[in-house]
Amino acid sequence: MSVPTAPPIRYEVSDGVATVTLDRPTQMNSLTLATKVALRDTLHEAAADSAVRCVVLTGTGRAFCVGQDLQEHVAGRTADDDPFGGATTVEDHYNPIVTAIATMPKPVIAAVNGIAAGAGASMTFAADFRLVKRSAGFNTAFAAIAFSCDTGASWTLPRLVGATRATDLLMRPRTISADEALEIGIATSVVDDDAFDDAVADLARELAHGPTLAYGAIKRALAFSATHDLSTSLEHEGQKMALTGASSDHDVAVKAFLAKEKPEFTGR
Numbered sequence: 518m519s520v521p522t523a524p525p526i527r528y529e530v531s532d533g534v535a536t537v538t539l540d541r542p543t544q545m546n547s548l549t550l551a552t553k554v555a556l557r558d559t560l561h562e563a564a565a566d567s568a569v570r571c572v573v574l575t576g577t578g579r580a581f582c583v584g585q586d587l588q589e590h591v592a593g594r595t596a597d598d599d600p601f602g603g604a605t606t607v608e609d610h611y612n613p614i615v616t617a618i619a620t621m622p623k624p625v626i627a628a629v630n631g632i633a634a635g636a637g638a639s640m641t642f643a644a645d646f647r648l649v650k651r652s653a654g655f656n657t658a659f660a661a662i663a664f665s666c667d668t669g670a671s672w673t674l675p676r677l678v679g680a681t682r683a684t685d686l687l688m689r690p691r692t693i694s695a696d697e698a699l700e701i702g703i704a705t706s707v708v709d710d711d712a713f714d715d716a717v718a719d720l721a722r723e724l725a726h727g728p729t730l731a732y733g734a735i736k737r738a739l740a741f742s743a744t745h746d747l748s749t750s751l752e753h754e755g756q757k758m759a760l761t762g763a764s765s766d767h768d769v770a771v772k773a774f775l776a777k778e779k780p781e782f783t784g785r
Contacts, residue, residue, distance in 0.1 A: 525552035528559050533570040533725035533784075535563040542578025547586035548636060553610035560614060564621035570784050571724040572621065573717060574644065575628035576637075584635020584658060607667050611636055615669035618643040619740065622733030624724045628717040629704075632692070634658040639668030642677060642703070645736060648720060649695040649704040650713045656692040676743060678702050728766040729784030 527538040537559050539546035548556075563572045576582055585606075618625050618640060627633075627644035635658040641647050657674075659666045666687055675683040678701050686693075698704040708716040724732070734757040742750040761767055766782045773780035 524555060525549065526555040526559050528562070530563075530566070530569060532722070533568065534573060534721045535566070535569040535571070536573045536575065536721075537563065539574075539576040539582050542576075542580070544586065545578065545580035545632070546576040546582040546637070548582065548584060548610075549586045549589050550606070550610075552586075553606065553614070557610055557613045557617070560617035560621070564617055564623070567784075570623055570726075570729045571721050572623060572625045573628050573721050574618070574625060574640065575717070576630050578631065580631040580637070581627075581629045581633040581653065582637025582640065583632060584637045584639075587662070611639075611668045615640060615643045615673075619669065619673075620737075622736065623729055624732050624736070626717065626721055626724070628713075629653045629655075629695075630713065632656065634692075636668040639666070639670040639673070642673035643669050646705045646720065647698075647703060648713070648717050649698060649707050651695050651707055651709050653695050654692045655698055655703060657687050657690045659690065660688055661690045726782060728761075728764075728770065728782045730764050730766060731761045734761050 523540065525539070525541050527536075527540045529536045529538075537556070539552070539556070541547065541549075541552065546552075560572075560574075563569050624646065625644045626646045626648060627641035629641055629647055629649040631650065631653050632655075633641050633653070634656040638655045638657055641655070657666065657670060659670075670687065674686065677683075678686070682701060693701075693703075695704060695707045699707045706716070738750075738754055738757050741753045745753070765785050766780075769782060770780045
């Protein structure tokens with residue numbers, strides 16, 4: 518009798534927070550075909566669920582995610598008919614994964630519990646917040662195995678650290694510490710290992726109880742302005758201000774401010 522295989526992704530929703538956990542600790546959460554499909558579909562589920570107001574993406578064990586599972590990659594390359602979809606995996610998996618992270622209208626926290634390498638690092642770059650355990654680190658890794666970069670690294674990394682430093686990190690990959698990641702602008706914050714879980718929970722709770730519609734509008738405005746000129750960006754800002762200004766959260770916030778009370782947002 519075959520032993521059931523544990524799912525590579527765990528998904529839990531509690532109090533408005535969806536936690537998406539890469540759960541292949543023995544393999545350092547490397548990305549097999551099954552893992553990529555499950556991650557893509559789970560992120561889409563979280564994005565579409567109106568009860569979810571913040572998403573935490575993390576890993577189990579000593580790694581956040583080390584990118585593509587190279588054993589599966591090599592097996593696919595040597596097979597007559599690649600059963601792992603290697604030729605189309607960027608289009609079918611990596612692109613939808615990073616698009617979901619970057620565009621969902623709610624905050625995404627990358628809780629970097631360990632090394633994030635290759636596509637794993639790229640996924641964190643696309644998140645809105647990167648909380649990094651002090652013992653963790655980042656490595657773009659792609660060029661070390663004669664790959665270009667994927668999962669949005671060419672777009673996200675220069676916007677975090679600048680074009681000059683992004684070029685160096687991508688062409689000359691090395692592991693950078695959590696403290697260096699904070700210094701150069703990759704990490705939002707670095708947290709001591711024993712305080713990490715509490716820090717992630719505190720930020721997720723704060724965001725899940727915040728003005729979700731406004732967060733989504735800010736996220737969209739930042740992405741829009743990165744590829745448009747000032748006048749077009751100002752017009753887009755006006756549209757988002759009109760949208761959020763008509764929200765119930767805005768009414769609640771103004772009334773609470775005038776009454777010197779703390780607002781209770783519903784995300785609408």
